[in-house]
Amino acid sequence: MIERMKKLTLLAVASERKALLKDLMLLGCVELTEQAVTDDSLPVLKGMGQTGLATEKARHAAITNALKLLDKYAPAKKSFLAPLPDAELNVLLDETTLDADVELSEHIAELEERIRRASAEEAREKAAIEALTPWAALDLPLGFHGTERAAVTLCSFPAALDMAEADLTLGAAAPEAQLLRVSDDRSLHYAVLVCLREEQDAAAEALRPLGFSIMTVQETSGTAKEGIAAAEARLAELAEEKQQCASAIASHADSRDELKLRADTLSTRIDRAEAESKLLRTESTVCLTGWVLAEREAELAKTLEKYDCAWETAEPGKDEYPEVPVKLKNNRVTRALNMVTEMYSLPAYDGVDPNPLMAPFFILFYGIMLADMAYGLIMIIAALVVLKKKKPRKGTRNFFELMLWCGISTTIMGALTGGFFSDAPLQIAQIINPDTTWQGLPALFTPLDDTIMILIGAMCLGFIQIITGMIISVVEKVKNGEIFDAVFNEGTWWVIFIGLALWVLGIGSVGGVPVVLAIGGVMLFIGSAKGKKGFGIFTGFIGAIYNGVTGYFGDILSYSRLMALMLAGSVIAQVFNTIGAIFGNVFIFIIISLFGNALNFALNLLGCFVHDLRLQCLEFFKAFYKDGGKPFKPLEINTKYVTVTNTDK
Numbered sequence: 001m002i003e004r005m006k007k008l009t010l011l012a013v014a015s016e017r018k019a020l021l022k023d024l025m026l027l028g029c030v031e032l033t034e035q036a037v038t039d040d041s042l043p044v045l046k047g048m049g050q051t052g053l054a055t056e057k058a059r060h061a062a063i064t065n066a067l068k069l070l071d072k073y074a075p076a077k078k079s080f081l082a083p084l085p086d087a088e089l090n091v092l093l094d095e096t097t098l099d100a101d102v103e104l105s106e107h108i109a110e111l112e113e114r115i116r117r118a119s120a121e122e123a124r125e126k127a128a129i130e131a132l133t134p135w136a137a138l139d140l141p142l143g144f145h146g147t148e149r150a151a152v153t154l155c156s157f158p159a160a161l162d163m164a165e166a167d168l169t170l171g172a173a174a175p176e177a178q179l180l181r182v183s184d185d186r187s188l189h190y191a192v193l194v195c196l197r198e199e200q201d202a203a204a205e206a207l208r209p210l211g212f213s214i215m216t217v218q219e220t221s222g223t224a225k226e227g228i229a230a231a232e233a234r235l236a237e238l239a240e241e242k243q244q245c246a247s248a249i250a251s252h253a254d255s256r257d258e259l260k261l262r263a264d265t266l267s268t269r270i271d272r273a274e275a276e277s278k279l280l281r282t283e284s285t286v287c288l289t290g291w292v293l294a295e296r297e298a299e300l301a302k303t304l305e306k307y308d309c310a311w312e313t314a315e316p317g318k319d320e321y322p323e324v325p326v327k328l329k330n331n332r333v334t335r336a337l338n339m340v341t342e343m344y345s346l347p348a349y350d351g352v353d354p355n356p357l358m359a360p361f362f363i364l365f366y367g368i369m370l371a372d373m374a375y376g377l378i379m380i381i382a383a384l385v386v387l388k389k390k391k392p393r394k395g396t397r398n399f400f401e402l403m404l405w406c407g408i409s410t411t412i413m414g415a416l417t418g419g420f421f422s423d424a425p426l427q428i429a430q431i432i433n434p435d436t437t438w439q440g441l442p443a444l445f446t447p448l449d450d451t452i453m454i455l456i457g458a459m460c461l462g463f464i465q466i467i468t469g470m471i472i473s474v475v476e477k478v479k480n481g482e483i484f485d486a487v488f489n490e491g492t493w494w495v496i497f498i499g500l501a502l503w504v505l506g507i508g509s510v511g512g513v514p515v516v517l518a519i520g521g522v523m524l525f526i527g528s529a530k531g532k533k534g535f536g537i538f539t540g541f542i543g544a545i546y547n548g549v550t551g552y553f554g555d556i557l558s559y560s561r562l563m564a565l566m567l568a569g570s571v572i573a574q575v576f577n578t579i580g581a582i583f584g585n586v587f588i589f590i591i592i593s594l595f596g597n598a599l600n601f602a603l604n605l606l607g608c609f610v611h612d613l614r615l616q617c618l619e620f621f622k623a624f625y626k627d628g629g630k631p632f633k634p635l636e637i638n639t640k641y642v643t644v645t646n647t648d649k
Helices: 014-027 053-073 099-135 163-173 198-209 224-250 254-276 296-304 316-325 332-346 354-369 371-388 392-419 422-431 451-481 483-505 515-529 535-558 562-581 586-625
Strands: 005-013 030-032 150-156 180-184 189-195 284-293 308-315
Touching: 005 014, 005 053, 005 296, 014 224, 014 254, 014 284, 014 296, 014 316, 053 099, 053 224, 053 254, 053 422, 099 180, 099 189, 099 224, 150 198, 150 535, 163 180, 163 189, 163 198, 189 198, 284 296, 296 308, 332 392, 332 586, 354 392, 354 451, 354 562, 354 586, 371 586, 422 562, 422 586, 451 483, 451 535, 451 586, 483 515, 483 535, 515 535, 535 586, 562 586
Parallel strands: none
Antiparallel strands: 005 284, 005 308, 030 284, 150 189, 180 189
């Protein structure tokens, strides 16, 4: 059901606003709304602004960043099934150590920054070593460029060049010059050009066609070898510094749980700060508006007794329905369908909660499509283990609860079709004893032998669901006073469906005319003629026939996918089982069968969900569903790292 909401307006003393917001958060049933002052007669009302919100977010970011760094430098062993640790409410809201924890987080961030700077310097030192390595054999200091008369130039030539050619070219241009080869690599020859200063330009011009290039390296007072040694020594220092910083970060691993707790503490502070920014204020009062769950209004009243405030609640008007948030209240079975409804769209406030109506169909259809006892048992066991061990919350809990119910349905349908990894038990029996007379697990019907019957059954189930949607639509229309539309829309097609059935059975005809079907035709004509004149009446009638026939019968045929997926899943598994049985060895059969069934299970686990979702959203919902609801987001305690064990203030 869709929970009833009331509009809340509250005026309170400004000095009590933080305590008030904290109590509303503990109550968890009030959603605050943004307010805007549009009346010029109320100039004293001003927005609260986002005072303190940026600071709280920065502190929260510091702690979450510290947690990421701890996971990087001191990773903790994590188990998927491990539940969140418990924390009592008073411990969560205790801010005694909050400032110290933020300081610790900032310290961890500083250590990481030192590691980052050291890594950047490491890159520079490695680049320097790479640049100096070709000159390691040179005994001259890198900062030496010659004497008063002689010039010394570091240079390079392409590796493909024969250096003897360079020597000849240089001798012709500058007889007193000389090239001293230092080293070679795959791409270059490294050399030193020594010449008279007055011949330096001529030598360079002569060598340039040969690929001559002046090399620029970091100038030092020592040789390249000394520069490499100094860089390597610095690299060792940097590595030690990084190791010390990493060890320092890892040494704070024992604070991980405390930081997680304080991250959630700051999350509550951020939520309250955001709520405070939605208030309007005067010099001494604040005003808030929002929505409260009607069934918890008495709890709100009790909470507000200790405050100097004035408040009222009111039922929302129909013009306000689009703004009213929606909260669905379901039992343990139907709440699992919340994830399906939320994936599509929440119902409008004045709409219908589809979960109780959809649950039996969704769960049954899923079981029909997957239909294997082994697959169903795997789903049941996996869901129960996660729900019991991990204790997931909200959306994750809904997912595994839905898996549980669908697993039960799959197991039941698998028992009816005799499927356990398809026909694996029969194949194993025949491998062990080729003369066995056992025909496999008992089955009421099988996808391969009773395909037509399953197809007819699937379309009958689809017809039942479509009729259910039409009934809901009629009820809603009657409640809204749209009786004509209810009678001459859904009611017309019910008469037509009944008339068709009687006509096929040869019942209810007078003078060869199917009376009930004719009545349905008259009703369809009356309904389609509403609001039309002249030729539009005729075209409206033809359009109603076409749209109705293609719409309803197309929707019914769409349910044939139930048979198709049941058949496909069974055949794929059976094919792998048959391939495995060819070798006549139980061990090989098990390997091939498990591989094939794992693949089949993985594909159909998602495929059945998608097709089931399509049937609900496109075939079922369109009959009655009014979407567009906004989710109810109350000011409440939301934690990421801990589970609050009690809500005692």
